[in-house]
Amino acid sequence: MEGNCSEIKKLFAENDKTIVIDGEKKKQALEQIRTNMQGNASSVQKSKWQILKIQICYMDKAILLMHLTVCIGFVLLGKWQFWERSSTIFACVLGALSLIEVSHMFFSGMTEVEESCYFNVRQIVVFRMACSGIISLAALLAALVTAGGEEGVPVMEMGLYMLVPFVFTECVCMTVMITESGRRNKVVLIAAGIFSVLFWSVLSCVPHLYEASATAFWGLAFFAGMGISAIQTKRFFRALEKGEILCVD
Amino acid sequence: MSNKKDRQAIVQSAVEAYYDDIYRFCRYYTGNETDSYDIAQEVFLRFMKYMDSCGHKNIKGYLIMIARNLCCDYFRRQARQKENTVSLEQIAHTAEITMDCMGMQGKCTNTDRSIEDCDSWIFLQELLQSIPQEQREVVILRIHDGFKFQEISRITGCSLSTAKSRFRLGIASIKKKMARMGDYYGGKL
Numbered sequence: 078m079e080g081n082c083s084e085i086k087k088l089f090a091e092n093d094k095t096i097v098i099d100g101e102k103k104k105q106a107l108e109q110i111r112t113n114m115q116g117n118a119s120s121v122q123k124s125k126w127q128i129l130k131i132q133i134c135y136m137d138k139a140i141l142l143m144h145l146t147v148c149i150g151f152v153l154l155g156k157w158q159f160w161e162r163s164s165t166i167f168a169c170v171l172g173a174l175s176l177i178e179v180s181h182m183f184f185s186g187m188t189e190v191e192e193s194c195y196f197n198v199r200q201i202v203v204f205r206m207a208c209s210g211i212i213s214l215a216a217l218l219a220a221l222v223t224a225g226g227e228e229g230v231p232v233m234e235m236g237l238y239m240l241v242p243f244v245f246t247e248c249v250c251m252t253v254m255i256t257e258s259g260r261r262n263k264v265v266l267i268a269a270g271i272f273s274v275l276f277w278s279v280l281s282c283v284p285h286l287y288e289a290s291a292t293a294f295w296g297l298a299f300f301a302g303m304g305i306s307a308i309q310t311k312r313f314f315r316a317l318e319k320g321e322i323l324c325v326d
Numbered sequence: 327m328s329n330k331k332d333r334q335a336i337v338q339s340a341v342e343a344y345y346d347d348i349y350r351f352c353r354y355y356t357g358n359e360t361d362s363y364d365i366a367q368e369v370f371l372r373f374m375k376y377m378d379s380c381g382h383k384n385i386k387g388y389l390i391m392i393a394r395n396l397c398c399d400y401f402r403r404q405a406r407q408k409e410n411t412v413s414l415e416q417i418a419h420t421a422e423i424t425m426d427c428m429g430m431q432g433k434c435t436n437t438d439r440s441i442e443d444c445d446s447w448i449f450l451q452e453l454l455q456s457i458p459q460e461q462r463e464v465v466i467l468r469i470h471d472g473f474k475f476q477e478i479s480r481i482t483g484c485s486l487s488t489a490k491s492r493f494r495l496g497i498a499s500i501k502k503k504m505a506r507m508g509d510y511y512g513g514k515l
Binding site: 082084085086088089091092093095096098102105106109110111113114154228281 | 334337338341345346349350353354363366367370371372396446447449450453455465469470496500
């Protein structure tokens with residue numbers, strides 16, 4: 078494959094000779110490292126409240142609003158017919174939205190914020206995940222209570238019908254986010270979310286899926302989903318710490 | 327890597343051993359002297375920050391990975407700025423390459439460059455900047471830094487076959503461009 082690259086190699090070699098590295102700059106880099114090591118970087122420490130405040134300002138309001146709208150729609154779902162099927166699909170949509178909301182920080186210049194303010198990226202991601210997760214779970218809980226109270230729907234079953242697709246959609250989206258194309262292209266992530274919603278929409282049409290005898294299946298699926306989700310989250314944070322995700326949009 | 331002195335010593339030795347390689351990689355990748363120095367410095371600051379979680383046996387590979395990510399960030403920022411100043415930036419970029427080459431920038435150390443060297447630098451930069459970013463990084467990593475495709479795929483976060491096909495496409499484009507530009511640069515290459 079590279080047998081005919083000698084000309085380009087030669088060109089690189091010629092130019093390598095002419096690139097003179099400024100010793101001053103190298104010294105400056107070393108000095109900066111020493112300063113940082115000694116913890117004298119003046120800009121570094123911000124209080125948790127300050128980080129939180131700035132984070133709220135930087136959050137993408139459009140996605141947040143969309144998320145909230147879906148949540149409200151979901152809560153009102155308690156009054157609908159075919160609640161099992163609808164709750165499965167809505168929970169899926171919520172799962173995808175939660176992850177898209179988190180992923181937005183990789184597409185919206187958060188790295189620049191991290192660079193200039195010395196935020197802890199892990200802190201930022203955890204904050205985002207907590208925010209979107211809390212909103213989604215609050216909506217799931219509210220829908221559960223509404224449906225359980227007003228319609229007399231069995232709470233445990235409904236909880237499973239919501240949480241299983243929610244967790245699985247999060248897993249699918251997170252897998253995509255960890256891959257190269259998912260980090261670069263938001264469309265891939267959105268497509269994964271849509272795919273998951275379609276998949277669960279089809280699955281929700283399977284007969285006998287929402288009968289009491291299928292509860293064991295839902296329970297197993299829930300625990301499997303939680304396990305996969307834990308592994309994916311671990312992988313995600315590992316990639317973050319290594320700097321693989323941090324800088325690439 | 328638990329105590330501070332050890333950490334400092336590791337980062338310091340990494341700077342001494344790999345600063346030049348990292349700078350050259352950034353220089354070829356971005357084509358900009360000043361920004362390459364900034365990125366090279368930032369690479370080691372990031373390395374210091376993440377060295378505990380570095381599971382790489384190959385330190386140079388890890389540093390290049392950080393450098394590559396920072397360069398991607400750099401291009402993203404450039405693209406945003408470009409939206410407003412496309413034509414002016416084109417002119418400025420060409421002028422910058424020329425000035426950089428002739429050692430006319432503030433602290434540029436390349437004052438002893440001959441016209442031939444200058445031609446060669448402009449020629450290489452034109453070739454590299456003419457191919458897409460994904461192909462450029464693979465070409466630089468393979469030809470200039472001598473990484474294996476396996477390592478390149480790890481650095482760039484793509485599959486082995488993707489790395490190989492990007493390399494193939496990049497080289498094909500460069501060769502075409504070389505044939506077209508060869509005459510302009512007096513058949514020097």
